[in-house]
Amino acid sequence: MKKVLLNEKNIKKFQRGYPLIQEIDLKNRADLERIGEWLTFYSQDNQYLGTGYLGRQNKGVGWIITHDPDRKINQSFFAHLFRQALAKRQPLFHSEETTAFRVFNGEGDGLGGVTVDIYNGFAVLSWYNDSIYYHQKVILAALLAELPEISGVYEKIRFASPDLPESQLIWGEPAPEPLIIRENGIHFATYLNDGLMTGIFLDQRDVRNLLIDGLASGRTVLNTFSYTGAFSVAAAMGGAAETTSVDLAKRSLPKTREQFSVNGLDPDDHRIIVMDVFEFFNYAVRKQLMYDVVILDPPSFSRNRKNTFSVTKNYSELTENAVKLITKDGVLIASTNAANLPMERFMVMVEQGIRKAQRSYKQIGRHRLPFDFALSKDFKEGNYLKVLVYRVQ
Known part of the structure; x- marks a missing residue:
């Protein structure tokens, strides 16, 4: 195997078992051209650090996959x-x-x-x-x-x-x-050959189960950035009095109706709105609409003709707008999959937004990835999902 040298500056993280290689870690960036090769990584003083490969992706430029220098990759x-x-x-x-x-x-x-x-x-x-x-x-x-x-x-x-x-x-x-798949006893319609998406984000299974298990029972639920309405269906199956799903994508309407239908629920009994979420917040305030449970699960970054949204910059503002629509003793479920946003920083942003809305609160739950999304103890960034649940007084 070709030997690749890593810079001394960050060598200690690899000695501790850190698996992700960044471009800045490479002594010779020409090594990035070795597409598809198995490579051995060494420090500049010839200490073996691991075997793996180099390939650009959104997280970095390569992975160490074994620390056994004699292991054949086959x-x-x-x-x-x-x-x-x-x-x-x-x-x-x-x-x-x-x-x-x-x-x-x-x-x-x-x-x-x-x-x-x-x-x-x-x-x-x-x-x-x-x-x-x-x-x-x-x-x-x-x-x-x-x-x-x-x-x-x-x-x-x-x-x-x-x-x-x-x-x-x-x-x-x-x-x-x-x-048709099942999750916690509920049916969901999925499409395995429809672009990169399938119709459901499997990493939110435990959070949807909160809604099934009673958190939504008898309550009105607002599901923002609703995609195909999976949270809304979970809430409805958990006894919600009413659900409202809001997403800017036009296909969210037929997709959400389908998810209700495959569970024997009449989609006409639920509100499905195609609208920018921030515009909906303004509309809801004008109409004095209030909800017992509000779910925030935005994409990490999005842009439309009027707004640009970034979780790391705008989540506090998003929370403030959402909390204005929550009834007394209602519930906020705030979620993000932004790997570059630590849990503690995310919590600060959410709680700042609640305070800006002049509401008091109590955190009643927090969730990370379900157990099937296995994690490396040496790569904390892999635990990207962060979900906080608050009772808003």
């Missing part, structure tokens, strides 16, 4: 990683209530740059850089050897590649459209 290596990962998820494989979950979570399961999700007997492989995608065939073969019961495999290309479709079936039979 199908057997990948099969071993998949076998270990599947063993951790056995409770979900045997669940009748949940049929969609993550079975392999990148660096959390030992291989940064790849994730695998199960959707009711079908697998979705996501590739995050072109270097790991170079080994697609051998990784797919290892996955199929460990999951022989799978019906079909789709892949998602989450890196810039003009020559590859965003999504395609790469093995087995095509999934029905929609593919």
Whole structure:
């Protein structure tokens, strides 16, 4: 294997087991051209730091995947990683209530740059850089050897590649459209070959379960940035008196109606509004609309003709606007998947927004990634999901 030198400045983090390589860590940035090669990483005083690869993605430029200098990176290596990962998820494989979950979570399961999700007997492989995608065939073969019961495999290309479709079936039979999955006993319509999205974010399973388990019972619920309305459906199935879903995307209307329908709920009994969320806040204030539960789960960054929103800059303002619509002793669920925003900083922003709205509050819950989104103890940034639950007085 080619030897790659890392700069001394940050060498201690790699000695402690940190797996992600940034461009600034490289002694020779020309090494970035070694797409698809397995590489050994060393300090400048020739200390072995690990074996892995270089490939640009949104998190960095490479991953260390083993600290054994004699380990061969082949199908057997990948099969071993998949076998270990599947063993951790056995409770979900045997669940009748949940049929969609993550079975392999990148660096959390030992291989940064790849994730695998199960959707009711079908697998979705996501590739995050072109270097790991170079080994697609051998990784797919290892996955199929460990999951022989799978019906079909789709892949998602989450890196810039003009020559590859965003999504395609790469093995087995095509999934029905929609593919109905279950989560905590609720049905959701998913589409495995509709771009990068499938219709549901699996990492929010535990938060949706709060709504099913009584948090929404008898209450009015406002679900902002609602996407396909999964939180709204969970609230309705949990006994909500009324739900309102707001999202700027036009397709959110038919997608949300479908999610209600597959659960035997009449979508006409629920409000589904296609509108910019900040515009809706202004509209709701004018109309004196109030809600018992408000859910905030915005994208990390978005832009439309009137507004630019960034979680790291604007979440406090978003919270202030939302809290103005919460009834006395109502509940705020504030969520973000921004990996670059630490939990403590996020909490400060949310609580600043509540205070700006001149309301008092008590934190009644906080949630991170569910257990199937396995984490590396040496890579805290991998725990990107942050959810805070407040009672607002």
